[in-house]
Amino acid sequence: MKFEKKRASVKQEIPTASMPDIIFMLLLFFMVTTTMREVELLVDYKLPDAEALEKIENKRLVSYIWVGKSGKIQIDDSIVQIDNIRTIMYGKAQELPSIIVSLRVDVGGRMGLVTDIQQELRKAFCLRINYSANIKI
């Protein structure tokens, strides 16, 4: 007697025809959400921790000022002197009136420098600022 294995006549493959579509969908999602890193950091800094944080909803309005451990100030791609902040930021505020300036200052920075920067920002009519901080866990 011959034994014959019974096989189901149903196809046993996962349909892969729609796989490219799914992948493309994922791809599109990531393409839309990606913001490329535009600047290279020239200063070394560590952000302070805080609890009462607010999210910046509109990233296009944000312009960053970095202040490093050694007190160097970076705007965009270059280290700047404190006297130049006013002209640079004034130009930015002209282009984007509702600009938010995010200050990324090192934890060990001194308030004297921060206040000087703030004074320059006031003179440049950049009045909305944001002290960047990490969430305290």
Next chain:
Amino acid sequence: MLRKKRSLGASIPSSSMADIAFLLLIFFLVATVIDVDTGIGMTLPEITDEPPPPVSKDRMAAVLINENNDVLLDGKPISLFQIKSTLKPRIVSKIELPKKKKLIVSLKTDRKTVYNAYISALDQIKMAFFEVRDEYSNSRFGMKYNDLSDEARKEVKNAIPIIISLAEPEAVK
């Protein structure tokens, strides 16, 4: 003898499309930075030549931080982390008062004060305001401030405005 030409199916091979898409996908996965910017928002005052209007003393809460990170609140030395609990009752006591009598917190530092202490103090002040707002909206609307509708939120905002004045530093001893 005539042989019929076999028609060739003219199609672009699409079996490698998934691979190409995967490659692109991986590139964007790696390049994506999904970090939301978080921070403490403030609005700087405009530069004016006019002297600031006189403010009655009971409206003001003056926080001073010196270069050793010691905190002085209205002349009394307290620790950095007591700022919130000290300010909260004062904010609550002024909820019912008209707009011109709400609490103003003034934060003043020395030029040598460490930034971290300043942010911690600012954080404490903001937290005090946020917690009072939360409690107020909880008692009035039964919800947290963040879940309120726009109108209710406006009302709470009017009752408890966050007024923080950043004083220019001088040598605080």
